[in-house]
Each structure stands twice: as structure tokens, then as C-alpha cells.
Amino acid sequence: MSEIRNTSPRGEDFEPVPAQAGVDAIGMAAGVDQTPLPEEDRSYSQGQLVLRRFLRHRGAMTSLVVLAVIVVVAFTSIGIGPIPGWWNKNYILTYPKIGDGSPTWAHPFGQDTIGKDYFALVMRGTQRSLIIAFGVGVISTVIGTVIGALAGFYRGWVESVLMRLTDLFIVIPLLVLAAVLGKIASGWGVWGLTLMLGLVTWTGLARLVRGEVLSLRERDFVTAARAVGTSANRIIFKHVLPNAVGVIIVAATLAIASAILLETSLSFLGFGVQAPDTSLGTLISTYQNAFTTRPWLFWWPGVLILAIALCVNFLGDGLRDAFDPRQNRTKA
Amino acid sequence: MSVLELSHVTKRYRVRGAGDMLALDDVSVTIASGRTVALVGQSGSGKSTIAKIITQLERATSGQVLLDGAPVPRRGRALRRYRQQVRMVFQDPFASLNPYHTVRHHLERPLRLDHVVPAEEVEAEVHRLLERVRLDPAATVDRRPHELSGGQRQRVAIARALASRPSLLVADEPVSMLDVSIRLGVLNLLADLQRERDLGVLYITHDLATARHFSDEIVVLHRGRVVERGPADDVILRPQHEYTQALLAASPDPDKHFAQTREGTRR
Numbered sequence: 396m397s398e399i400r401n402t403s404p405r406g407e408d409f410e411p412v413p414a415q416a417g418v419d420a421i422g423m424a425a426g427v428d429q430t431p432l433p434e435e436d437r438s439y440s441q442g443q444l445v446l447r448r449f450l451r452h453r454g455a456m457t458s459l460v461v462l463a464v465i466v467v468v469a470f471t472s473i474g475i476g477p478i479p480g481w482w483n484k485n486y487i488l489t490y491p492k493i494g495d496g497s498p499t500w501a502h503p504f505g506q507d508t509i510g511k512d513y514f515a516l517v518m519r520g521t522q523r524s525l526i527i528a529f530g531v532g533v534i535s536t537v538i539g540t541v542i543g544a545l546a547g548f549y550r551g552w553v554e555s556v557l558m559r560l561t562d563l564f565i566v567i568p569l570l571v572l573a574a575v576l577g578k579i580a581s582g583w584g585v586w587g588l589t590l591m592l593g594l595v596t597w598t599g600l601a602r603l604v605r606g607e608v609l610s611l612r613e614r615d616f617v618t619a620a621r622a623v624g625t626s627a628n629r630i631i632f633k634h635v636l637p638n639a640v641g642v643i644i645v646a647a648t649l650a651i652a653s654a655i656l657l658e659t660s661l662s663f664l665g666f667g668v669q670a671p672d673t674s675l676g677t678l679i680s681t682y683q684n685a686f687t688t689r690p691w692l693f694w695w696p697g698v699l700i701l702a703i704a705l706c707v708n709f710l711g712d713g714l715r716d717a718f719d720p721r722q723n724r725t726k727a
Numbered sequence: 728m729s730v731l732e733l734s735h736v737t738k739r740y741r742v743r744g745a746g747d748m749l750a751l752d753d754v755s756v757t758i759a760s761g762r763t764v765a766l767v768g769q770s771g772s773g774k775s776t777i778a779k780i781i782t783q784l785e786r787a788t789s790g791q792v793l794l795d796g797a798p799v800p801r802r803g804r805a806l807r808r809y810r811q812q813v814r815m816v817f818q819d820p821f822a823s824l825n826p827y828h829t830v831r832h833h834l835e836r837p838l839r840l841d842h843v844v845p846a847e848e849v850e851a852e853v854h855r856l857l858e859r860v861r862l863d864p865a866a867t868v869d870r871r872p873h874e875l876s877g878g879q880r881q882r883v884a885i886a887r888a889l890a891s892r893p894s895l896l897v898a899d900e901p902v903s904m905l906d907v908s909i910r911l912g913v914l915n916l917l918a919d920l921q922r923e924r925d926l927g928v929l930y931i932t933h934d935l936a937t938a939r940h941f942s943d944e945i946v947v948l949h950r951g952r953v954v955e956r957g958p959a960d961d962v963i964l965r966p967q968h969e970y971t972q973a974l975l976a977a978s979p980d981p982d983k984h985f986a987q988t989r990e991g992t993r994r
Contacts, residue, residue, distance in 0.1 A: 615823035619884075622782040623837060623891070624810045637827040 445641070448717040455713020458706035465703060469521040472514070486515040487671065498691055505691040507682065516673060517695045523674040525703070527589050527658045532651035534593025539600025539650075540643055544631050546601070547608025558605070564598045573657060574666040588667060592657060600646045607639040641718030648711035655704050675700045729795055729894035729927060731758045731781065731813065736790035738776050738951075750776045752951040753790070756929070760894055763921060763928040765938035765959065767974070768948035774931045777948075778899045781929070782815050811841045814888040818900040820880035824872035830857075830883050831868045837890040856886040860916060878909040882916065889920065895927040903932070914941055935978050939963045947971050 449455060474480030484490065484502075489510040493499050496506035496513075504514040546557040564572075572595050580587030611617065612635060620630050636643075661667035662676025670677070675696040682692035738751040751773045758764050768774050779785040780792060783799060783806065792799045794813070800806045817823035824833055834853045838844060844852045854864040860882040872880055881901060888896060898917060902910040918941055921928050932938050938945055938959065945962040947955040947970065955968040966972045 615817045615819055616825040618784065619815070619817060619823050619887075620825075622784055622810070622815050623840065624807045625840075634825050634827075638825070 445717045449713055452713035452716055454709045455717075458709035458713070461702060462706040462710070465521065465699065465706075466525060469518050469525065472518045473522075475522065482515060482518070484512040484515050486511065486519040486673065488512075496689060504695050505689070507692060508685065508689070513692065513695065516678060517675075517699065520673045520675045520678045520696055521699055521703075523585055523668055523672065524655060524658055524676070524700070527585060527592065527668075527674065528651050528655040528703070528707075530586070530589035531592040531596060531654035531658070532647055534590065535597040535650050535654070536600060536643065536647040538593065539597035539646075540604050540636070542597065543601040543604025543606075544608050544636060544639075547605040548612055548627070548631050548635065554605075557601070561598050561601050564595060569595060569657070570660060570664075573661055574664065577661055577666045585668060585672065588658075588661075592654060592661075596650060596654060596657065600643070600650060603642055603646050604639060607642050608635055611635045611638050641714075645711055645715045645718060648707060648714055652704050652707040652711060655700065655707065659700055728760045728925075729812065730760070730793075731895050731927065732791075732793040732796075733757070733777065733781070734791045734793060736777075736780060736787045736792065738773070738780060738785065739788040750951050751780075751787075754948070754951070754953055755790075756946055756953075758895055758927040758929050760927045761921070761925045762944065763918075763930055763942040765942035765945045766929060766931045766948060767933060767935060767938050767945055769933060769974070771950075772948045773951040774933075774948055775899060776951075778815060778897050778929070778931060781813060781897050783810065807841070811891040812893050813895045813897065814891060814893040815897040815899065816881070816884055816888050816901045819904045820877055820884050821872075821904070823884050824880055824887075826872055828871070829868070830870055830872075830875075833883060833887050834890055837887060841891045843891055852890075856890055857883075859889065859920070860886045862886070877905050878913060881905060881913050885913075885916065885920070889924075892924075893926070895929070896921075897929045897931070899931045900933070901930075902937070903934070910937075917941070935963060935975060947974070 470480075472480045472482040473485060490502070490506065490512055492506055492510040493501060496502075496508070496510070498505040502512050502514060504512075504517055507513055507516065542557050542561065546554040546561075573592055576591035576595065577588050580591045583590075608631075617630060617634055620634050625634075658667055658674060659676035659679070662674045663680040665680065668674040668677050670681075673681075678696040679693060679700075682689070685692045733754060733756045736751055736754045737749070740748045740750055742748050754773070754777065756764060756766070756777070766774050766777060776785065780787050783792075794809060799809050831853055834856055835849055838849050838852055839846070853868060857864040857867055862879060862882050867875065867879065867883070872883070875883065885901075896917075901917065902913050905913060914937060917928065917930075920926065928942075930938065930942055939962075940959075942959050945955075945957065945959045946953055947962065947968065949968075949970045955962060955966065955971045962971065963975065966975055
């Protein structure tokens with residue numbers, strides 16, 4: 396093999412030495428700035444960039460704080476399981492009614508028709524709704540990711556079977572399916588309901604992940620891994636999915652937001668969380684007739700549902716913006 | 728001393744609704760240690776299909792791939808050992824390195840996978856590999872691909888291919904995605920490594936000039952057939968087949984006037 400003399404002075408690539416006459420002339424002509432890069436434009440790893448963009452997203456940050464406050468108050472106030480909270484009343488006992496039950500210092504959220512402390516009730520409902528929503532988010536993300544990844548990676552009959560299954564779940568009205576499954580699982584309490592909702596809400600994620608995997612599997616680094624004999628499992632979990640993590644995180648967050656609303660709708664219809672346990676949807680359903688006479692019984696759970704759903708949606712938006720590589724500057 | 732031989736390889740792709748597509752038609756190529764064979768042809772001539780068949784990403788429809796006279800194993804450990812012997816450098820260094828993993832990971836994996844060196848020496852071997860491809864180990868090892876330039880990435884890709892200490896290297900247009908100014912550096916690196924390690928190299932390209940300078944033999948591929956082969960200088964200076972002549976006439980030559988070059992293409 397013969398060799399051409401490298402024209403670079405140090406026998407290396409030109410790239411570290413931009414002082415080549417021709418290159419320089421072009422650089423000057425185009426008015427390329429030669430001053431050192433400001434701190435703003437320093438090189439960051441992908442993860443750092445995403446984090447920075449996320450932290451600068453005002454909507455997402457506000458939502459994160461609001462959501463954190465809701466979660467902390469909901470779980471510390473009446474405690475969880477055997478652990479007592481700082482609130483001195485619970486959601487089961489009835490208390491002497493003060494006036495018509497409207498909010499007072501003793502009962503900041505008021506009392507219901509038979510004198511239960513509404514703050515404790517709403518906190519219990521919030522706990523339940525949050526647990527269900529996050530549980531559904533996790534379950535549907537895992538199922539959706541696995542199904543989408545398998546379909547996208549293996550193609551062929553695996554893809555056909557899995558995607559037709561997905562279509563099947565999509566054409567059945569979600570609310571009806573969830574209602575029936577929820578009724579079956581109601582005996583297992585909140586966890587049964589969570590599992591059932593998770594089993595019917597993974598479809599969107601599966602499609603999204605499949606699309607992402609379809610494009611990633613054609614990339615050369617996957618071919619390179621196959622060329623050295625890497626196993627399919629390892630390729631899926633070490634090479635393909637880490638590169639799809641942005642899409643998955645965003646979709647998972649938005650799945651949580653829709654799970655909140657799904658749980659609320661189901662409970663409102665009477666198929667969700669059953670008395671004596673309660674959730675935000677169940678509370679609204681139970682006291683729907685009280686709207687004109689005791690409006691606080693409607694407003695507190697209503698506002699909380701709205702706040703949680705909005706916050707999670709904003710977080711999802713913030714994450715999406717943060718993961719979007721085309722986005723240099725964050726919107727307010 | 729290793730010899731890889733493609734013997735009468737045919738590859739047929741089944742295209743839905745359009746019958747069969749003959750990608751390779753009775754192609755025979757031999758690559759021996761210490762020698763560079765350039766595979767030249769336009770897009771769609773079957774160059775990359777040959778690379779895929781050699782790396783066993785695809786199976787030949789008929790014909791055989793022989794390493795030192797033995798057919799390539801179909802599966803299991805034996806196939807892994809074959810793959811350890813035959814490695815590939817991809818065209819696009821922006822796509823062939825996983826953006827999620829660091830340079831260290833890219834080099835460690837093949838070392839661990841094939842137990843090239845004992846576990847406690849992996850770190851040192853990674854540094855040696857980076858030095859081999861003339862990258863500064865301390866400055867590169869913890870970086871991710873997107874923090875490196877195109878030339879640096881291709882050097883990492885070459886280091887990765889060398890990690891398993893192969894005897895044969897398939898380089899599929901290793902410089903065509905790189906900036907013109909750094910192509911020579913990468914090609915010279917490949918030439919140096921080939922001499923140091925007595926590698927057999929299959930250099931796939933459509934650039935006749937570099938094919939002539941960097942290889943001992945040129946094989947010209949046209950629509951899946953070998954139309955001409957021979958010592959590099961002979962093929963370039965005295966092309967026999969009219970496709971080779973057209974290919975030569977079509978590549979820009981600084982000595983000829985532009986209009987003449989255009990004339991040549993029309994022939």
C-alpha cells in the first residue's frame with residue numbers, strides 16, 4: 396500500500412488546526428467570530444442539556460413545585476397506612492357539625508352532610524387518585540414500551556400480531572372497557588383498579604415507541620452491534636431503548652395526566668374507587684347534588700383534579716421541550 | 728496469515744410485487760492478510776451487499792464465504808470467533824456510534840465480549856487503542872460521540888473495529904462522509920494500521936483516485952457483477968471494460984478541462 400504525504404504540518408487531521416491558509420480565508424470572509432465561546436455555548440452532555448432546558452422551563456418548574464406541595468400535603472396530613480399524619484381528624488369519623496358545615500378553622504374544607512371532616516376526605520381522595528394515576532402511568536409505560544419495542548425491532552409477524560392487538564384495544568371504547576375491568580377488579584381494591592387501568596391504557600405509548608424503534612433500528616450503530624454478534628435483547632435494551640428514552644418519558648408523563656382523568660371519570664360513574672374508600676372522582680360523584688347548597692363539597696376535589704392534571708401536563712410539555720433537540724432556547 | 732474468500736456469491740433480494748432483484752451475480756473476491764483490495768462501483772452496484780455478506784448481516788443466496796478455506800460458521804461460538812476475525816468500519820461515523828454511550832463503552836464492549844485481554848487490563852487496552860488511532864486517550868475516553876468531530880469519530884470507529892484484533896477489516900466508504908480536508912489523515916491511518924498489523928483490508932469506495940493509491944488490487948463492480956479486476960495501476964491506467972472507462976471519465980480530473988470530462992461521460 397502506498398501512501399500520500401499528508402499536507403497537514405503535524406501529520407494529523409486538519410480539524411484541531413484551523414490555521415490552514417484556505418480555511419482561514421473562508422472563515423474570515425464569512426465573518427466567523429474568532430472570540431472564545433461564552434459560557435452559554437459551552438459543550439454539555441445530552442443529559443445536562445436536557446436538564447438545563449427543563450430547569451429553565453418556567454411552566455414546568457411551577458408545576459413541579461405545585462405538584463410537590465399537593466403530594467406532600469396529601470400524604471403527610473392524614474398519614475398513610477399505619478403512619479399517622481399531622482392532621483388531628485380522619486376521613487371516617489363524623490364530627491359535631493358546626494353551622495351548615497361550611498369551612499371553618501376546625502374544618503378548613505368544611506364538613507359534609509353528616510359531619511365528616513372534608514379536608515381529611517379530600518386528602519384521602521387525593522392520595523388514592525395520585526397512587527392510581529402514577530401506578531397506571533408506570534404499568535402502561537412498561538407494557539407499551541415492551542410491546543412497541545418488540546414490534547418495532549422484530550418486524551414481520553411479531554409486529555403484525557402486536558400491532559393488531561394494539562388496534563383491538565384502541566377500537567374498544569376505553570371508558571367501557573375500563574368500567575367492566577374495574578368492576579371485576581374492585582374486589583382487589585385500589586391496586587386492582589390500577590392494574591386494570593394500566594392494562595388498557597398502554598396503546599398510545601406502544602405505537603409511539605414502535606415508531607421510534609423502527610427508525611432507530613436502521614441506524615448504523617445497531618448494524619454495528621449486530622455485525623459483532625450482539626444479542627437481540629442487548630441491542631433492544633442497551634442500544635435502542637436508551638435512545639428512545641426522551642419519547643418514553645414524555646409519553647409516560649402525559650399518560651399519568653390522562654390516567655388521573657380516566658380514574659376520575661370512572662369513579663364519577665361509580666365504576667372506580669368504591670366506598671368506604673374514596674378518590675377525587677368518587678367525592679364529586681357522591682356530592683354532586685350538593686353543588687348549589689354546599690358548593691365547597693364540589694369545589695375542593697374539583698380544583699385538586701384540575702391542579703394535578705394541569706401540573707402533570709405542564710411537566711410533560713416541559714420535558715418534551717427539553718428533549719427536543721431543535722429547541723435551543725426555552726419558552727417561558 | 729488469513730485469507731477470506733468469496734466464492735461465486737450470488738445474492739437475490741425478494742422484492743414484494745416486483746419479482747426478484749439480483750444484487751450480486753456470481754461474485755468472487757479474495758482478501759489476504761497484508762493486502763488491500765478496493766471494491767469500486769457506483770451506488771447500487773452491490774458494494775455494500777458484499778460488506779453485509781462478509782460480516783454475516785446477510786446470508787448469500789448461493790456461493791460460499793470461506794475464511795482460511797473453511798466455510799463461515801452459521802451460529803454460536805464459532806460464528807462469534809469468525810466475527811472477531813472480520814470487523815467492519817462503517818461509512819457514517821455520525822450514525823455508527825451510539826450517541827448514548829461514551830467512547831470508553833464503545834471500546835470496552837468488544838474487548839470484554841471477546842475476552843481479548845484480561846479484565847484488569849481492559850482500561851489500559853482502551854487507552855492503547857485510542858493512541859493507536861492517534862487520539863488523546865485522556866481527552867476522549869469519557870466523551871460521547873456528539874462531542875467529537877467527524878474525523879475523531881471515525882477514528883473511534885476504527886479503534887472499535889481493531890479492538891478484537893481482527894485479521895481482516897471491511898471499510899465501507901470510510902471517508903466519504905468526512906470533510907475533504909481530513910480524509911487523507913484517516914486513510915493514511917488505515918494504511919499505517921494495515922502495515923503494522925498485517926491486516927487484510929477490503930476498501931469499498933467510489934473514489935477511484937484513493938482506490939488506486941491505497942490498494943493493491945481493484946475490483947470493479949457493476950450491477951452486481953465483477954466487470955474488471957487487476958492490479959490497481961493497470962485498472963486505472965489501462966481500463967479494459969467500457970464501464971471502468973466510463974467510471975474513470977466521469978471522475979473529475981484536474982488535468983483535463985471540464986468540458987472534456989463531460990464529453991467523456993457521454994461516450
